């Protein structure tokens with residue numbers, strides 16, 4: 001194919017305009033992005049080669065090489081991974097396929113400064129190269145294709161790019177950055193080593209650089225050593241060395257991994273720029289053996305409520321990357337968990353379909369779920385300092401101190417998703433119930449557990465009372481709470497949209513029934529004294545004729561009209577029958593157009 005010019009997709013052009021016209025606080029992320037592409041390309045090759053070892057050609061050792069040419073002002077990132085065909089280069093480097101980047105582009109505010117900061121944090125994949133380069137050349141050959149089917153892709157990062165066929169002996173891809181004048185600092189061994197150490201140490205692929213050694217300058221006067229030498233410099237030795245740790249982090253013993261390394265690894269796999277809230281790392285032995293490294297993010301992603309959102313778990317089999325977003329390894333209500341599962345028992349050619357059926361996978365999924373729940377239970381246990389007095393906090397271990405307030409933070413971000421588990425995972429329902437927190441008529445913050453509530457129940461109270469509403473204010477001011485306020489009985493206020501649905505699956509906590517205060521003609525039972533009972537009965541009698549009239553007048557609208565003891569100040573309120581759909585749910589369905 002002779003040289004062809006193609007236009008970038010409009011979004012790419014928009015992105016490139018921003019990338020090339022802004023200053024970055026965090027320029028160096030370009031290297032992380034390009035190395036991660038190189039590493040993905042090697043993962044893809046390894047995966048395809050499972051069924052076709054010929055793809056390795058004569059270079060089975062997958063690696064990334066970094067090199068630069070100071071005089072030519074270029075920086076090369078070369079991998080021997082899967083490579084690209086001409087069509088793939090046109091498609092993958094000319095359009096944005098990744099939904100994350102698309103979302104990102106759609107969110108650009110037009111304010112260069114804040115937009116540029118976003119790029120610095122997230123990275124924009126391949127296009128990050130244009131942060132430091134005013135021209136990028138990509139030379140590539142797809143594994144298995146003939147040398148004559150190599151491809152050269154060139155772009156100056158404006159509206160278009162060129163593609164032509166070349167001969168390329170080596171399989172894989174070289175990305176050649178033509179560095180901008182202001183970015184020449186990246187043509188430097190130390191600089192590159194530093195950035196790799198920061199972002200790409202855990203890439204399980206060796207990253208190589210050519211070794212350099214010091215060479216003294218020539219003698220100024222060969223006949224007189226005393227006259228001194230020309231300035232010396234570093235020269236390349238032709239020998240390549242691995243500059244990253246290149247070991248999969250999760251395979252190393254816990255004690256050898258620092259918190260910072262754990263956090264860096266999280267950022268690498270999750271593309272989150274904030275540190276995780278917490279994590280758990282274990283080797284599980286037994287009938288199914290695997291390693292799990294699971295993280296809870298500090299912040300919920302924007303698409304958390306998308307039910308199609310993919311699980312955040314990467315599956316490896318004996319360190320070989322198998323797939324991203326392995327949904328079979330984590331239940332949907334834990335879709336916010338990110339991490340890695342490495343199993344020794346699964347076949348390397350396992351497919352998504354096979355995963356769904358595998359008994360080992362089921363065991364792994366159960367194990368991962370239990371781990372996450374224990375991690376949350378641990379945070380919940382240490383969320384509040386025991387009656388937070390100074391002395392008590394002093395005796396807390398550093399580790400426990402670090403957990404103070406963590407569960408509340410978690411719950412504010414992910415509590416509502418966790419509730420989906422009540423209807424999804426009956427086996428863990430009891431454990432999940434203990435993890436729930438609510439606001440209540442006596443506690444404004446979402447901090448009351450069912451157990452806390454039970455501990456405060458009044459003498460003679462035999463149910464956990466709750467009310468569901470759209471907002472906390474609506475719940476708190478509901479007339480249905482009046483009698484509870486008067487009697488000093490706490491009522492849980494449930495304001496998450498999912499509460500109504502979730503509570504369909506939970507009828508009691510630790511032997512005490514849950515009772516909606518908005519349902520039916522409930523009986524305050526022992527909480528009502530004789531006098532009150534008598535008064536209620538009398539009132540029912542007195543109002544009989546009025547009720548009959550009201551019933552007649554409302555016959556199409558109300559199933560029944562009753563005298564109630566639940567009101568103190570308000571004259572009337574609406575309730576639903578015990579088996580009826582609650583008002584909250586009815587409203588939700590109406591909103592949803594049902």
Ligand code: ADP
Pocket residue numbers: 033037038040041079081082083084092093098124125126127173
């Ligand atoms: P992402 O990596 O998230 O898909 P990028 O913008 O980083 O997004 O890369 C876009 C696509 O270009 C990749 O998905 C891949 O198909 C292709 N690509 C980029 N770099 C390489 C490479 N070194 N080898 C093979 N394909 C690559």
Ligand code: MG
Pocket residue numbers: 033036037125126
């Ligand atoms: Mg990428």
